[in-house]
Amino acid sequence: MTSRDEVVFGRPARAAEDAPRAAANCALSSAGLSKRFRSGQLAVDSVDLAVPTGSVYGFLGPNGSGKTTTIRMLLGLIQPTAGSYEVLGLPMPDGLPYALPRVGSLVEGPGFHPYLSGRANLARQDAADRTANPATASARIDAALGRVGLLAAADKRYGAYSLGMKQRLAIATSLLRRRELVILDEPTNGLDPQGTREVRGLIRQIAADGTTVFLSSHLLAEVEQICTHVGVMRTGRLVFQGTLEELRGPGAGRVVVRTPRPELAAEILGGELQLADVRVSGLEVSAELGSILPETVCERLVKAGVPVAGLETPRRSLEEEFVQLTGEGFDVD
Amino acid sequence: MWTSAASPTGPDSGELAERQSRGAKHVPPWFRLFRSELRLVFCRPRNLALLGVLAFIPVALGVLFKLSLSGPGGGGGPAFLNQVAGNGVFLGLAVLVLMLSLFLPLAVCVVAGDAIAGEASHGTLRGLLAVPAGRTRLLAVKLASIVLFALASCLLVVGVAVLMGVVLFPVGRVTLLSGTTVPLSVGLLRVLFVALYAAAAMVALGSIGLAASTLTVHPVGAIAAALVIVLASEIADAVPQLSAAHPFLPTHFWLSFDGLFRAPVDWSGVQHGLLSFAAYLLIFGAVAWARFTSADVAS
Known part of the structure; x- marks a missing residue:
C-alpha cells in the first residue's frame, strides 16, 4: 500500500525511490515511464505508477493528458x-x-468486427489467446456474455449493437477468463446514465472478485464512487498518486463554527485548543483541525459558554482538488 | 521472482481445472487462431462477394467464347483461346490468363491489404495484441490465410472455367503446344499445375499487400498501393526500353507457365517464375515482419 508520505501535491509522487519495494505488492508499477512521439511531443513524462494489488485505481486526467498512451x-x-x-x-x-493473459483490457473504446456477431467476436478474441482452453471456450464466452447481460443479443451482428451494448461487449472480453488485473480505459464513455450505472456495477463486481481494477476516466463522480486509489495526470505527468482520502485533503481539514459570539469562539479555538489559522468572517469562525477531533472542539466551546449554532468539517470537493491539480480546462462532466 | 513468475505456474484454480479438462478435444493454439482467421476471411460478406465474382466471370467468358467462336471470324483471341474450340480444357487456361490481368490480383490485394490495416481500422488490432496474440504469430497466421485465399481463388477460377469448358466445348485427349497429344487426365493435371503456379504468383503479390497493410491503418490505402504496384509493373513490363529490368518486375513471370504445356515439360519459365515469387515473398514478408513487430499500435 502507498504510505502517506508518498503523497505530494503538485509534484509527481515519489514512487521511483520506492519502486523495488512497491513492485512486490503492485499489480502495475512503472519507473520513469516516458513516451516521446516521433513528432517530438512528449506525451508521457516519467510516470511512476504504483497500483496496489486489490485496489480500484482511478486514473484521472483531462483529455490528452497521456492516460491512453500510458x-x-x-x-x-x-x-x-x-x-x-x-x-x-x-x-x-x-x-x-506471461502477464497479459492474466490481464483483461479495454483500450480506447470497443473494437470489433461489425459483420460478426457478439459471440463470434468474443470467440475470435479467445482463439487468439494461446493459453486459453478451447474445450471450455463456449462455456466461458457464454458466461462472459451473461455477466454483461448480452446473452439475448449474442448472435446479433456487432454492427447492429447500440453503443451501450458495444461497450459491454468490450468489457466482456476482459471477463473471458479469471483475471488478476483489469485495465479499463474510459469504459463509460458515450453511455447514457443507465448504461453508466450498469458498467459501474460491473466494475464493482469485478473488484469484489479480488481483481485489481485500473480505471481510466475523466468522470469525477465515477471515480469518487468506486475507486480506492487515484492517480492524476496532467500534460503527461503524474501529478498526484495516493488513496482517495489522501486526495481529498491532508489531515482532517478545517472546522467551521457558526455562532452569535465569534470573538469568544475564536479565542477558545486559538487559545485553549491551540488550533492554527483561526479566521473570523461574520458569524463564522474557522480553523485548521490538526489532530483534534471535531467533537472535542464542540465540547470545549459549549463548556466555555459559546453558543454553537452549527459546526461542520467541510471537505474540499474532489472537483476543487482536480482543478487545483490539473489547472483550468479540465473537462468535468 | 522472474523465473517463478515467468513460468506459467501458479495459475488460479479455474485454470487448473481448464488444463485438466484438456485432452479430450485438443486443438493446438496456433490452429485455433488460424481457423478463426480463415472464418474471418472466408465468411466475410465482402470476400464471399469477391469469390462470387471470381466464379461468375469464367462462366460469362465461357459463354462469350462459345458465341464468338461459333460465329464468323472466330479465333485470334488471347493465348490458348484458339485451342478452346478443339478442347474445352483449354478454357481453364484462357480464362486464367485473362483473370490474371486484373480480377485475381484485385481479389488478392483486397484480402492482403485488409489483413493488418483492416484490423487496425476496426480497432480489433489492439484487442488481439493485448490478448496477447503475439505479433509474429498474428502476422504468420495472416500470411497463411492470404496463401489459402490465393489458392482458393485460383482453383475456383480454373475449376469453374474447366467445368464450363466441359459443358460448352468438346473434350478429349489434350493436344499440347508442342503438338504431342496426352490423355485427358494428364492434361487436367497440367491445368492444375498451372492453377498452383498462378496461386504462387498471387501469394507473392499477397506478401506485397501484407507489407503495405502494416504501413497504414487505412485498408483502402494498402489495397490501392498493392494494385498500383501491379499496374506499374505491368506497364513497365510492356516498355521494351526497360527490358533489362523486366525479370525483376513482380508481374513479369505471372504468365510464364506455357512450358507446362509442352512435351517434354519446359521448366525454365516456371523455375524463373517460382524463384521470383519466392524472392518477393521473402523480401516483402521481411518488410512486413520488421514493420509490424516494431511499430507502435496507436489505432
Missing part, C-alpha cells in the same frame, strides 16, 4: 522511449506473453 505502453502496444514497468510483478516487455 495504458497502451502498459499493454505493450507502443514502446516507451524511456523508463521501465512491471505488470503483475513481471518486468516488461519480456514478461508480456
Whole structure:
C-alpha cells in the first residue's frame, strides 16, 4: 500500500525511490515511464505508477493528458522511449506473453468486427489467446456474455449493437477468463446514465472478485464512487498518486463554527485548543483541525459558554482538488 | 521472482481445472487462431462477394467464347483461346490468363491489404495484441490465410472455367503446344499445375499487400498501393526500353507457365517464375515482419 508520505501535491509522487519495494505488492508499477512521439511531443513524462494489488485505481486526467498512451505502453502496444514497468510483478516487455493473459483490457473504446456477431467476436478474441482452453471456450464466452447481460443479443451482428451494448461487449472480453488485473480505459464513455450505472456495477463486481481494477476516466463522480486509489495526470505527468482520502485533503481539514459570539469562539479555538489559522468572517469562525477531533472542539466551546449554532468539517470537493491539480480546462462532466 | 513468475505456474484454480479438462478435444493454439482467421476471411460478406465474382466471370467468358467462336471470324483471341474450340480444357487456361490481368490480383490485394490495416481500422488490432496474440504469430497466421485465399481463388477460377469448358466445348485427349497429344487426365493435371503456379504468383503479390497493410491503418490505402504496384509493373513490363529490368518486375513471370504445356515439360519459365515469387515473398514478408513487430499500435 502507498504510505502517506508518498503523497505530494503538485509534484509527481515519489514512487521511483520506492519502486523495488512497491513492485512486490503492485499489480502495475512503472519507473520513469516516458513516451516521446516521433513528432517530438512528449506525451508521457516519467510516470511512476504504483497500483496496489486489490485496489480500484482511478486514473484521472483531462483529455490528452497521456492516460491512453500510458495504458497502451502498459499493454505493450507502443514502446516507451524511456523508463521501465512491471505488470503483475513481471518486468516488461519480456514478461508480456506471461502477464497479459492474466490481464483483461479495454483500450480506447470497443473494437470489433461489425459483420460478426457478439459471440463470434468474443470467440475470435479467445482463439487468439494461446493459453486459453478451447474445450471450455463456449462455456466461458457464454458466461462472459451473461455477466454483461448480452446473452439475448449474442448472435446479433456487432454492427447492429447500440453503443451501450458495444461497450459491454468490450468489457466482456476482459471477463473471458479469471483475471488478476483489469485495465479499463474510459469504459463509460458515450453511455447514457443507465448504461453508466450498469458498467459501474460491473466494475464493482469485478473488484469484489479480488481483481485489481485500473480505471481510466475523466468522470469525477465515477471515480469518487468506486475507486480506492487515484492517480492524476496532467500534460503527461503524474501529478498526484495516493488513496482517495489522501486526495481529498491532508489531515482532517478545517472546522467551521457558526455562532452569535465569534470573538469568544475564536479565542477558545486559538487559545485553549491551540488550533492554527483561526479566521473570523461574520458569524463564522474557522480553523485548521490538526489532530483534534471535531467533537472535542464542540465540547470545549459549549463548556466555555459559546453558543454553537452549527459546526461542520467541510471537505474540499474532489472537483476543487482536480482543478487545483490539473489547472483550468479540465473537462468535468 | 522472474523465473517463478515467468513460468506459467501458479495459475488460479479455474485454470487448473481448464488444463485438466484438456485432452479430450485438443486443438493446438496456433490452429485455433488460424481457423478463426480463415472464418474471418472466408465468411466475410465482402470476400464471399469477391469469390462470387471470381466464379461468375469464367462462366460469362465461357459463354462469350462459345458465341464468338461459333460465329464468323472466330479465333485470334488471347493465348490458348484458339485451342478452346478443339478442347474445352483449354478454357481453364484462357480464362486464367485473362483473370490474371486484373480480377485475381484485385481479389488478392483486397484480402492482403485488409489483413493488418483492416484490423487496425476496426480497432480489433489492439484487442488481439493485448490478448496477447503475439505479433509474429498474428502476422504468420495472416500470411497463411492470404496463401489459402490465393489458392482458393485460383482453383475456383480454373475449376469453374474447366467445368464450363466441359459443358460448352468438346473434350478429349489434350493436344499440347508442342503438338504431342496426352490423355485427358494428364492434361487436367497440367491445368492444375498451372492453377498452383498462378496461386504462387498471387501469394507473392499477397506478401506485397501484407507489407503495405502494416504501413497504414487505412485498408483502402494498402489495397490501392498493392494494385498500383501491379499496374506499374505491368506497364513497365510492356516498355521494351526497360527490358533489362523486366525479370525483376513482380508481374513479369505471372504468365510464364506455357512450358507446362509442352512435351517434354519446359521448366525454365516456371523455375524463373517460382524463384521470383519466392524472392518477393521473402523480401516483402521481411518488410512486413520488421514493420509490424516494431511499430507502435496507436489505432
